[in-house]
Amino acid sequence: MANDVLTNTGESATVSPGLRGIVSDWSSDKQAFEVPWGKAMMWIFLLSDTFIFGVFLSSYMTVRMSTVEPWPIPSEVFALTIGGQSIPLILIAIMTFVLISSSGTMAMAVNFGYRRDRAKTAALMLATAALGAAFVSMQAFEWTKLIHEGVRPWGNPWGAPQFGSTFFMITGFHGLHVSVGVIYLSIVATKVWRGDYERKGNYQIVEITGLYWHFVDLVWVFIFALFYLW
């Protein structure tokens, strides 16, 4: 498995797999990660973002565990009446499927990017952005509905007042990430369409944008499980 690569100094070093690979990657006075710098930086940004959402979700756990008033039942709070029938949590389920689908189109955009298929890459990225915009719109609808029903950061009609503050902070911060992602995707898709990366011969940026987008989907997996289903 070991193969020779050139280091910054032009010397030949050995790349080995497994635990031994970690030692040689970190210790041999060269770049630690065998990926383009943009990708390493995006991963490190996402790691820091993981801690932000991690702290949000653990504070949510803390206030939910320590409140003496009953926690509002998400299944009922987020139910929608469709055709005279109340369906529990249906809007959240639809939002989940929309976001997963956007991750699917994004993964395929990355694939077509590396195949240098300009048109398909741009089209799939725009489809991803459109699904993201649909997600944010549904979230705006959900917020409007809850605010009309009297949910505030300091109280709500059904029980523990902490419900509102955690709901607005966690979903708000996630929605902000989705909105930023839609803008980011649209910019990169436009540049793909224009052929900027065709000229450079480097479609790495599509994968880096994809990392951000999949992360937004990843965070939603945790919010969906811990906030809406728990």
Next chain:
Amino acid sequence: MEHAEGQQHPIKIYLWIWLLLFVFSTFSYLVDFYQLQGLLRWSLILLFMIVKAGLIVAIFMHMAWERLALKFAILLPPLALLVLVAIAATEADYTFVTRGVYFALAGS
């Protein structure tokens, strides 16, 4: 040249993961729909959550194909959050008991 092309995998694998994510999301929704309660509910929710997160990180974010140095640098630090969760849970439990005692006294 192959290295310059970056992460390239068959489209089929993405479609499979997409399908699996749909299936597991449906499962987690059904946990709520059928109103499973207690330990069964919590363990199923966590199980589906971890499976979905794993699929996204490993396949969609290509972590499965990265070198161990990057995997460890990105995936190990978040484990520190488990310590935070443990401390916060202990603290929350204490707050809950204290509130129970205080509010009981205030009510009498």
